[in-house]
Amino acid sequence: MGGDGAPEIVVSGAAIARERQPELKFLIYGDEKRLKPLIDEQPLLTDCVEIRHTDEAVQNEDKPSMALRNGRKSSMWLAIEAVKNGEAAGVVSAGNTGALMAMAKFCLRTLPGIDRPAICSLFPTLRGESCMLDLGANVECDANNLVQFAVMGEVFVRTVLGIREPTIGLLNVGVEEMKGKDILKQAASILRTSSLPIEFAGFVEGDDIAKGTVDVVVTDGFTGNVALKTAEGTSRLVSAYTREAFRHSLFARIGYLLARRALEKAKGRVDPRKYNGAVFVGLNGIAVKSHGGTDSIGFANAIGVAADMVSHGFMETMKIDLESFDPARDTKAAAQ
Amino acid sequence: MGGDGAPEIVVSGAAIARERQPELKFLIYGDEKRLKPLIDEQPLLTDCVEIRHTDEAVQNEDKPSMALRNGRKSSMWLAIEAVKNGEAAGVVSAGNTGALMAMAKFCLRTLPGIDRPAICSLFPTLRGESCMLDLGANVECDANNLVQFAVMGEVFVRTVLGIREPTIGLLNVGVEEMKGKDILKQAASILRTSSLPIEFAGFVEGDDIAKGTVDVVVTDGFTGNVALKTAEGTSRLVSAYTREAFRHSLFARIGYLLARRALEKAKGRVDPRKYNGAVFVGLNGIAVKSHGGTDSIGFANAIGVAADMVSHGFMETMKIDLESFDPARDTKAAAQ
Numbered sequence: 001m002g003g004d005g006a007p008e009i010v011v012s013g014a015a016i017a018r019e020r021q022p023e024l025k026f027l028i029y030g031d032e033k034r035l036k037p038l039i040d041e042q043p044l045l046t047d048c049v050e051i052r053h054t055d056e057a058v059q060n061e062d063k064p065s066m067a068l069r070n071g072r073k074s075s076m077w078l079a080i081e082a083v084k085n086g087e088a089a090g091v092v093s094a095g096n097t098g099a100l101m102a103m104a105k106f107c108l109r110t111l112p113g114i115d116r117p118a119i120c121s122l123f124p125t126l127r128g129e130s131c132m133l134d135l136g137a138n139v140e141c142d143a144n145n146l147v148q149f150a151v152m153g154e155v156f157v158r159t160v161l162g163i164r165e166p167t168i169g170l171l172n173v174g175v176e177e178m179k180g181k182d183i184l185k186q187a188a189s190i191l192r193t194s195s196l197p198i199e200f201a202g203f204v205e206g207d208d209i210a211k212g213t214v215d216v217v218v219t220d221g222f223t224g225n226v227a228l229k230t231a232e233g234t235s236r237l238v239s240a241y242t243r244e245a246f247r248h249s250l251f252a253r254i255g256y257l258l259a260r261r262a263l264e265k266a267k268g269r270v271d272p273r274k275y276n277g278a279v280f281v282g283l284n285g286i287a288v289k290s291h292g293g294t295d296s297i298g299f300a301n302a303i304g305v306a307a308d309m310v311s312h313g314f315m316e317t318m319k320i321d322l323e324s325f326d327p328a329r330d331t332k333a334a335a336q
Numbered sequence: 337m338g339g340d341g342a343p344e345i346v347v348s349g350a351a352i353a354r355e356r357q358p359e360l361k362f363l364i365y366g367d368e369k370r371l372k373p374l375i376d377e378q379p380l381l382t383d384c385v386e387i388r389h390t391d392e393a394v395q396n397e398d399k400p401s402m403a404l405r406n407g408r409k410s411s412m413w414l415a416i417e418a419v420k421n422g423e424a425a426g427v428v429s430a431g432n433t434g435a436l437m438a439m440a441k442f443c444l445r446t447l448p449g450i451d452r453p454a455i456c457s458l459f460p461t462l463r464g465e466s467c468m469l470d471l472g473a474n475v476e477c478d479a480n481n482l483v484q485f486a487v488m489g490e491v492f493v494r495t496v497l498g499i500r501e502p503t504i505g506l507l508n509v510g511v512e513e514m515k516g517k518d519i520l521k522q523a524a525s526i527l528r529t530s531s532l533p534i535e536f537a538g539f540v541e542g543d544d545i546a547k548g549t550v551d552v553v554v555t556d557g558f559t560g561n562v563a564l565k566t567a568e569g570t571s572r573l574v575s576a577y578t579r580e581a582f583r584h585s586l587f588a589r590i591g592y593l594l595a596r597r598a599l600e601k602a603k604g605r606v607d608p609r610k611y612n613g614a615v616f617v618g619l620n621g622i623a624v625k626s627h628g629g630t631d632s633i634g635f636a637n638a639i640g641v642a643a644d645m646v647s648h649g650f651m652e653t654m655k656i657d658l659e660s661f662d663p664a665r666d667t668k669a670a671a672q
Contacts (some may be wrong), residue, residue, distance in 0.1 A: 006350070035647055040665065120640070124573070126573055126576060136509055137510060139517055173472055173475060173558055173562065181475055193546070205565050206566035206568070207565040207568050208569070208570065209566055209570075210566070210573040211569055211573075221509070223558070225542065226542040227563065227566045229541050229543040230542035230543065230563045231542075231569075231570040232542070232543050233543030233547055233567075234567040237460070237547075238463075238574040239574065241602040245601060246595060246598065248598035249598055251594045251597070252599075254594050255591040255593070255594030255595030258587045258590050259581065259582060259588040260591075261585070261587070262581040262584035262585055263581050263588075265584070266581035269577050294665065299636040310518070
């Protein structure tokens with residue numbers, strides 16, 4: 001029931017996701033009176049959806065703490081609980097991000113070895129795709145948080161993108177060892193001496209994000225959120241300038257008509273809907289946040305991210321890797 | 337003598353700048369044997385250049401502290417000293433950023449009321465042009481630093497861009513008052529209650545940078561540096577995708593040929609050379625840093641930024657505004 005277009009885009013998004021992956025099944029939490037007619041319109045959903053009725057829904061403007069306290073009958077809470085109970089393999093929501101994180105953290109708990117979950121997403125680069133985390137769950141982080149983000153991001157791209165030995169970079173204002181904030185130098189030192197089989201590539205800078213210099217960009221939630229939104233804004237700016245250019249002259253207009261198909265393909269490569277689906281990593285269960293303003297294609301992609309994590313064994317790999325991960329030992333090794 | 341293409345691009349950049357603004361005169365510091373023949377090649381420079389010979393030059397890999405201690409005969413130091421002595425109205429360098437900042441700070445001193453100078457630059461937006469600071473001088477900042485950046489950025493766009501009542505935004509991870517880091521909330525509170533005639537628009541997010549939501553984006557040097565480089569990287573990524581699209585088919589190739597002129601114009605709008613010239617604000621003198629990898633057109637633009645600051649009375653306006661600016665009083669007012 002969350003997001004600007006719910007429940008319509010959620011139901012039509014589920015239908016698109018089902019078309020792509022016929023093995024998918026859905027538990028849809030929310031107002032049955034509104035959901036039933038929408039689902040009845042989708043022939044693909046007749047045999048794979050169960051509606052779980054509830055009158056309550058978390059609102060966009062609800063404070064996370066309030067939602068957590070008073071929202072135990074909300075569609076959001078019930079959907080998360082289905083993951084905890086093992087009824088669902090993962091939860092996808094386009095609702096209130098803060099409330100979803102607070103509820104998921106409380107209900108699913110963080111994994112052993114992880115102090116704080118992070119928000120993680122794929123993005124397009126000159127080399128293909130990379131992932132960045134944290135994108136906003138933790139405005140302030142210490143060195144150990146960043147090290148844990150590195151471990152989680154590594155598992156994410158290794159399982160979901162199938163990259164054998166992903167490279168990890170710490171986002172900084174220079175690539176030299178002496179540059180930047182103290183917590184970054186500490187985190188780098190831990191990652192360098194860590195016993196983990198992690199390919200730590202050192203510091204990277206803002207322009208390395210789009211270059212795809214590394215497979216995983218690790219940063220605090222403040223910087224990650226600013227970088228992600230700056231990239232989105234810049235992408236729209238360059239596209240707007242290009243669109244304007246095509247209106248510039250008759251020649252340019254004809255040129256546009258001839259190149260339209262190819263250009264639309266290029267535009268699709270940076271389409272925010274394509275990268276919809278931010279993953280909450282570090283929890284004892286799969287939770288994916290869809291952008292609140294997306295459409296059914298975007299929502300289907302967010303479902304796809306959750307489905308990929310399930311089918312590629314993200315949770316299982318994560319748990320195995322964390323067993324061999326001893327943050328206390330690694331911190332000590334770095335200090336020596 | 338600094339930057340990848342010095343002294344060639346510096347001299348040819350000066351010639352381009354002179355062509356644009358015939359009132360410009362130059363003191364060029366460096367190796368006379370290398371400078372003389374380059375200047376002799378430029379008819380526009382014969383009557384407006386004086387070479388000040390020195391054998392020494394700060395190197396790109398020099399540590400700022402070392403450059404400051406041992407570089408008092410370097411071209412960089414001597415050029416800054418010319419501003420201090422009143423021989424030059426401003427200094428422009430494509431050399432080592434850290435050394436330039438350290439030397440400029442030491443030699444020119446900061447203005448009364450300013451604790452730390454910042455690096456500031458214009459950038460293109462959907463609405464025109466805005467400025468952002470700090471872009472990397474101060475990796476960690478407190479609330480007062482941010483308030484001072486706001487004051488300096490306001491004067492910069494008011495004088496150089498001629499915007500009457502510039503709007504100021506603090507870069508954050510959400511626009512709501514309760515969002516983000518504590519120092520941002522403190523800075524916002526000071527700016528809201530401040531006695532300064534500043535148009536404080538509250539918090540802005542990463543995508544507001546390219547939107548041009550405000551005329552001045554205020555942030556710490558870490559976040560500003562990451563945002564700037566992320567924007568540069570994303571702009572290159574979108575351009576690369578578009579270029580690839582035009583090679584996609586014969587139709588697209590012909591389309592490109594027809595639209596080429598208009599597209600080159602659009603590309604020019606985000607050309608990093610156009611926005612070359614990062615200003616060190618908060619110093620008792622004008623100092624502009626050119627990108628080390630730029631060409632003569634980029635260097636000419638950096639000279640243009642310094643010249644604009646001089647002709648629009650940036651330093652004079654700054655000094656007048658700072659006289660009415662009492663950070664201690666404003667901090668106190670915010671606390672009440």
